[in-house]
Amino acid sequence: MASESKDEAVVVVDFGSQxxxxxxxxxxxxxxxxxxxxxDAPWERVASLNPxxxxxxxxxxxxxxxxxxxxxxxxxxxxxxxxGICYGLQVLAHQLGxxxxxxxxxxxxxxxxxxxxxxxxxxxxxxxSMTVWMSHGDQVMExxxxxxxxxxxxxxxxxxxxxxxxxLGLQFHPEVVHTPQGKKIIxxxxxxxxxxxxxxxxxxxxxxxxxRIREQVRDGKVICALSGGVDSxxxxxxxxxxxxxQLTCIFVNNGLLRRGEAQEVIDTFERNLKMKLVYVDATExxxxxxxxxxxxxxxxxxxxEEFIRVFxxxxxxxxxxxxxxxxxxxxxxxxxxxxxxxxxxxxKSHHNVGGLPKNMxxxxxxxxxxxxxxxxxxxxxxxxxxEEMVYxxxxxxxxxxxxxxxEVTRERLEVLRACDWIVMDEIKAANLYRxxxxxxxxxxxxxxxxxxxxxxxxxxxxxxxxxxxxxxMTADWARLPYEVLAKISNRIVNEVPQVNRVVYDITSxxxxxxxxx
Ligand code: XMP
Numbered sequence: 001m002a003s004e005s006k007d008e009a010v011v012v013v014d015f016g017s018q019x020x021x022x023x024x025x026x027x028x029x030x031x032x033x034x035x036x037x038x039x040d041a042p043w044e045r046v047a048s049l050n051p052x053x054x055x056x057x058x059x060x061x062x063x064x065x066x067x068x069x070x071x072x073x074x075x076x077x078x079x080x081x082x083x084g085i086c087y088g089l090q091v092l093a094h095q096l097g098x099x100x101x102x103x104x105x106x107x108x109x110x111x112x113x114x115x116x117x118x119x120x121x122x123x124x125x126x127x128x129s130m131t132v133w134m135s136h137g138d139q140v141m142e143x144x145x146x147x148x149x150x151x152x153x154x155x156x157x158x159x160x161x162x163x164x165x166x167x168l169g170l171q172f173h174p175e176v177v178h179t180p181q182g183k184k185i186i187x188x189x190x191x192x193x194x195x196x197x198x199x200x201x202x203x204x205x206x207x208x209x210x211x212r213i214r215e216q217v218r219d220g221k222v223i224c225a226l227s228g229g230v231d232s233x234x235x236x237x238x239x240x241x242x243x244x245x246q247l248t249c250i251f252v253n254n255g256l257l258r259r260g261e262a263q264e265v266i267d268t269f270e271r272n273l274k275m276k277l278v279y280v281d282a283t284e285x286x287x288x289x290x291x292x293x294x295x296x297x298x299x300x301x302x303x304x305e306e307f308i309r310v311f312x313x314x315x316x317x318x319x320x321x322x323x324x325x326x327x328x329x330x331x332x333x334x335x336x337x338x339x340x341x342x343x344x345x346x347x348k349s350h351h352n353v354g355g356l357p358k359n360m361x362x363x364x365x366x367x368x369x370x371x372x373x374x375x376x377x378x379x380x381x382x383x384x385x386x387e388e389m390v391y392x393x394x395x396x397x398x399x400x401x402x403x404x405x406x407e408v409t410r411e412r413l414e415v416l417r418a419c420d421w422i423v424m425d426e427i428k429a430a431n432l433y434r435x436x437x438x439x440x441x442x443x444x445x446x447x448x449x450x451x452x453x454x455x456x457x458x459x460x461x462x463x464x465x466x467x468x469x470x471x472x473m474t475a476d477w478a479r480l481p482y483e484v485l486a487k488i489s490n491r492i493v494n495e496v497p498q499v500n501r502v503v504y505d506i507t508s509x510x511x512x513x514x515x516x517x
Pocket of ligand 1: 398514
């Protein structure tokens with residue numbers, strides 16, 4: 001994985017914690033570029049980033065276990081400031097000559113942290129006591145030579161330690177929202193100890209990327225598949241800014257989009273952004289292919305294969321193509337690296353709808369490869385994309401097909417579109433759209449009896465799903481106000497004649513997934 005070179009950066013050394021990416025996000029939120037590297041990464045890879053500091057992540061191991069991952073020598077030889085978090089603190093204590101022991105009991109949850117008399121720049125502008133989030137079994141019993149305790153809790157006399165060379169360790173997790181002042185602590189480390197200035201901004205990113213894309217593409221031709229989602233839109237807009245007419249976007253309408261969506265994409269890209277756009281209405285092909293398909297995986301496969309076929313046909317019509325642009329994001333990169341044996345455990349295999357054409361003769365351009373979703377949105381705004389597009393909730397590649405239980409037919413698609421429209425309308429009216437990761441309707445294959453006026457009805461059961469999430473790896477069902485749920489339910493039953501019952505899905509992920517199929 002080639003890394004980006006920035007004028008200032010920090011590396012997060014991953015010891016297998018699910019929190020590593022959260023640490024990276026927090027660092028980026030402080031406007032400092034940051035990348036996650038495995039704990040056994042060679043110095044050459046890290047050096048190319050030109051780092052100003054190192055953060056050691058948490059991890060599930062105990063430092064005294066045989067084979068426990070340790071910090072590579074470059075962490076200490078580089079003489080850079082280091083912040084160890086939880087397991088990272090224990091690694092520092094263990095490797096620099098202190099002593100780590102199993103705690104008398106596991107400490108998990110909120111704790112009050114008290115600063116000691118020696119004030120550290122790590123706590124600049126922070127109160128002498130604050131709430132922090134702990135999750136550890138082991139504990140530092142003896143600090144290495146040259147270190148002193150900077151803060152304690154009732155259970156941990158050494159909850160924070162540091163030396164004069166800018167090597168610091170925290171027993172708690174500053175990256176989680178349960179540590180309210182955690183981001184300030186990270187910011188203090190970056191600004192007061194690593195002396196970063198905060199140069200990682202959307203407009204700097206755009207400027208940098210445009211230069212890099214021009215260098216890579218030269219006079220080549222680029223194609224980009226638009227899905228209607230924010231990632232491919234921002235990737236296309238960025239490449240368009242760099243190479244203009246050399247980019248052609250291909251937008252395949254698979255007939256599984258939401259109401260009005262295809263037209264919106266065409267309007268945004270062709271009319272407003274003046275991009276070369278090939279629009280293919282392949283509804284007929286997709287629906288024919290989906291006839292009689294009920295199994296969720298078969299549906300996904302059918303849609304993916306059909307997409308590749310249509311895409312390849314259209315690309316072939318364009319003649320010479322040198323590059324294929326994709327809106328791959330950093331979480332996908334981290335996940336695929338994990339799959340190759342990085343420390344972080346793989347939680348889900350990710351769905352890259354359509355995948356890539358098999359015999360690709362072009363090279364990939366992935367200008368968003370190092371961005372998190374919220375950064376992609378900021379970059380989108382910096383590029384002048386409309387807010388409705390930038391803040392659009394994620395929508396799966398297989399579209400409404402995986403929100404229709406059972407066979408996908410035209411009639412069912414229309415029913416679902418009508419319900420989905422109402423959900424969206426009411427969520428937007430209640431000003432909840434941006435707070436929610438996703439909100440949508442699912443058409444089940446269950447029918448139930450109801451009464452409408454004096455008549456018996458026997459109609460579809462529709463489920464409403466709304467979740468909050470940071471990155472879709474986990475999600476919580478949204479506590480929508482009853483009034484909003486009531487309005488959605490009333491409107492669906494009144495306005496969509498085929499539906500006579502609405503339920504709300506209160507399953508979190510895990511154990512549920514966000515989509516039903
Ligand atoms: P699940 O259902 O696995 O979904 O919790 C996690 C996130 O991924 C989206 N999703 C997809 N996105 N192609 C996509 O581009 C797919 O095949 C696909 N399946 C699920 C889903 O909407 C959610 O945001």
